[in-house]
Amino acid sequence: MSKRGLLIVLSGPSGVGKGTILKEFVNDPALKLAYSVSMTTRSRRPGEVDGVNYFFVTREEFERARDHGELLESAEFVGNYYGTPLKEVEKLRNQGKNVILEIEVQGCMQVTEKVKDALTIFIVPPSMEELEKRIRGRATEPEEIIQERIAKAAREMELIGNYKYVVCNDDPKLAADIIRVIIHRYMESNI
Ligand code: 5GP
Numbered sequence: 001m002s003k004r005g006l007l008i009v010l011s012g013p014s015g016v017g018k019g020t021i022l023k024e025f026v027n028d029p030a031l032k033l034a035y036s037v038s039m040t041t042r043s044r045r046p047g048e049v050d051g052v053n054y055f056f057v058t059r060e061e062f063e064r065a066r067d068h069g070e071l072l073e074s075a076e077f078v079g080n081y082y083g084t085p086l087k088e089v090e091k092l093r094n095q096g097k098n099v100i101l102e103i104e105v106q107g108c109m110q111v112t113e114k115v116k117d118a119l120t121i122f123i124v125p126p127s128m129e130e131l132e133k134r135i136r137g138r139a140t141e142p143e144e145i146i147q148e149r150i151a152k153a154a155r156e157m158e159l160i161g162n163y164k165y166v167v168c169n170d171d172p173k174l175a176a177d178i179i180r181v182i183i184h185r186y187m188e189s190n191i
Helices: 018-025 059-067 086-094 105-114 128-138 143-162 172-189
Strands: 007-011 033-035 038-040 054-056 071-077 080-085 098-102 119-124 165-168
Touching: 007 018, 007 105, 007 172, 018 098, 018 172, 038 059, 059 071, 059 080, 071 086, 071 105, 080 086, 080 105, 086 098, 098 105, 105 119, 105 143, 119 143, 119 172, 128 143, 165 172
Parallel strands: 007 098, 007 119, 033 098, 038 054, 119 165
Antiparallel strands: 038 080, 071 080
16 A cells, blocks of 8 residues: 655745646656646636636535535635635545645645645745746736735735745746755655
């Protein structure tokens, strides 16, 4: 029987580049990772695929899942719900896979409460100016949502002390390499 996999949480403010970093290492076979697909009520962006990027659901479907205890964590972020389906996480960990979540900070705080040995990694931008530039660069949303994301990012940065590791995303490839090292260390101590 394979040993139970780790629970790894990649978190940090919106626009910091969590997704870009994740792409750099998620398919590295040595890390035995399985990406946990979240549930969300936000609408699909161009190119996003249901069941791959997110499970796109209605508010009613989301609330039902949350109220039935089917989510490991959930949060409302800029007017939409996001959450991690618990069953899938458990199944993958029991198969010996290291499950990785890419989530915002409120959800990460819930995971920390429930899963004491979760490996939590906070991604920070090189500066707040740079973060604002990145959020604007995405430009798929109206100005008021962009403003809300920027204000939220500043508040989210205050939770930095709750994480096991902090990695700066100056260069996504370098950040990914640092995270690879951290995960390897954890895998060795999880024998
Ligand atoms: P976006 O709308 O840009 O895809 O995601 C907005 C924020 O929600 C990002 O910070 C992303 O990491 C976070 N997020 C994505 N999935 C989840 C989830 O399942 N739970 C929580 N708490 N946050 C999530």
